[in-house]
Amino acid sequence: MKAARFHGKRDVRIENVPEPDRARLGPRDVLVKNRFCGICGTDLHEYAAGPIFIPTAPHPYTGAQLPQTLGHEYGGTVVAIGAEVTHVKPGDRVSIQPLISPRDDHYGKRGLYQLSDKLGIVGLMWPWGGMAEYSVVNDYNVFAMPDHVTDEQAALIEPTAxxxxxxxxxxxxxxxxxxxxxxxxxxxxxxxxxxxxxxxxxxxxxxxxxxxxxxxxxxxxxxxxxxxxxxxxxxxxxxxxxxxxxxxxxxxxxxxxxxxxxxxxxxxxxxxxxxxxxxxxxxxxxxxxxxxxxxxxxSWCYSTLMWPRVAALIGSGLLPAEKVVTRRIKLDDVVAEGFEQLLSPAGTELKILIDLA
CATH class of the missing domain: 3.40.50.720 (NAD(P)-binding Rossmann-like Domain)
Incomplete structure (x- = not known):
């Protein structure tokens, strides 16, 4: 499958990497076919001056390191689930909440997962990311979307949160x-x-x-x-x-x-x-x-429990996040039409979405 992988400062490459093996999913893993992925300011900083958050040695919790598949603002469709996953099923349209951390450390026990010292983020400190055809995430990273939330809106929940x-x-x-x-x-x-x-x-x-x-x-x-x-x-x-x-x-x-x-x-x-x-x-x-x-x-990130509420705000029209989208591009064009456009001092682009269909 194709993936946009960060290797270093101004070095993002579209590479062919192996697809996730659904036969080897862990009991609480979810395999997602990615649909839309936004380019975040954090991705832009990594491209222009990184690595910053992306680890050059194995991350202490996730084990991820360079090269890194980018993308943490995204959604898609569930393809397969692990044996213990119960809240989503294949075919469900989902949005990805990308924060990964222990459930049993000081903050995890209090539901403050975003504050963990061992925090990892899909697309920055995780083997998978949204700027690829597929990704594998934990069951707690996946939230099913109601029918009135579009695929584009599902990719906008993370920055809106x-x-x-x-x-x-x-x-x-x-x-x-x-x-x-x-x-x-x-x-x-x-x-x-x-x-x-x-x-x-x-x-x-x-x-x-x-x-x-x-x-x-x-x-x-x-x-x-x-x-x-x-x-x-x-x-x-x-x-x-x-x-x-x-x-x-x-x-x-x-x-x-x-x-x-x-x-x-x-x-x-x-x-x-x-x-x-x-x-x-x-x-x-x-x-x-x-x-x-x-x-x-x-104000650091968000509560990871906010996804249904933010989805409702966007889907109802009370918070029309899609208004900030100024361009949609293909994965092959992510450098020239994505990162470089966002770095232009003219500032004519806001949110660029990668269409992975």
Whole structure:
């Protein structure tokens, strides 16, 4: 079968690898024929500067190492199941929840699987990934999809779970005012998640006018701001009650300046949620953080139990995640039409889906 395999920085190859042997499935394994797979910002960082998360020596829990089949935002159809799998059957359309961790360590016993020190991720630290014709995952990684969730939407549940969880971490609720920094795929999904949670006034800040224009198509009443031409903090204060700033700010870039903007733009006793991953150790304005009595919170992945709820949000139309999809490509074109397009400074693409049919 074909698979997109990461070998090193800017070295992703389409290779022929053996198909999974259904006769050798473990008792709780599920064999999936992959359908759509999204290219995540994490995949893009690995391609441009990796290996970062992809292990060069065997992963301590999963045993995976280079070369790695990529892809953790995907869905497909169950082909075969292990003898102890009961919640899905061959023919079921499924979405993959890609986090892999012990069920019996400190966090696993508490259902906080995403916090395990031994965490692995399908498509990054697992022998299989979504950028291939087939994959093998654990039974707990597989969630059956209702008929009203399309195959494309099934591949969008993973990034949508990230932003739904971040909105929950921020305490976004009906009537909230919200700032999102960064108009990439996660930032644009984040404005949709904020609206789904009940936010009424939503600001989006980014330095790329192309992406801000796309955001206005995704959510027409979003208030877009460009820090190159706008005083973001003053513009937000001018449009919030009492000139105090937003209730919640969600930083979706992973940039020091964006975090600083969130701290300045949020009201006193507001909440700043760090969603984007910083590659370094940014300075944080501790004085303002204290003086304004702000909560600064991290948001790592999501609860692995969120899949049915996020699927329902997408399938119902309350959170139309498919609006961020700007291109669909074939696996053979994943480098030229996928990774390289997403790295273009023009920023004319958001979410690119690989069609594996």
């Amino acid at each position: 990230v932003v739904v969880y971040a909105a929950e971490r921020g305490g976004v609720r009906p009537g909230s005012s919200v700032l999102v920094t960064g108009a990439g795929p996660i930032g644009q999904l984040q404005i949709l998640a904020a609206r789904a949670a009940g936010a009424t006034t939503i600001f989006l800040s980014d330095t790329n006018d192309n992406r801000l224009a796309m955001a206005r198509a995704v959510l027409p009443d979003v208030i877009t701001l460009n820090p190159k031409t706008d005083n973001v903090v003053e513009a937000i204060r001018d449009q919030t009650e009492g000139h105090v700033g937003v209730d919640v700010a969600l930083e979706c870039v992973g940039a020091e300046a964006a975090t600083a903007t969130c701290i300045e733009a949020v009201r006193r006793q507001g909440v700043v949620v760090q969603v984007g991953l910083h590659v370094g150790k940014p300075a944080v304005d501790g004085f303002t953080l204290t003086f304004k009595d702000i909560d600064l919170r991290g």
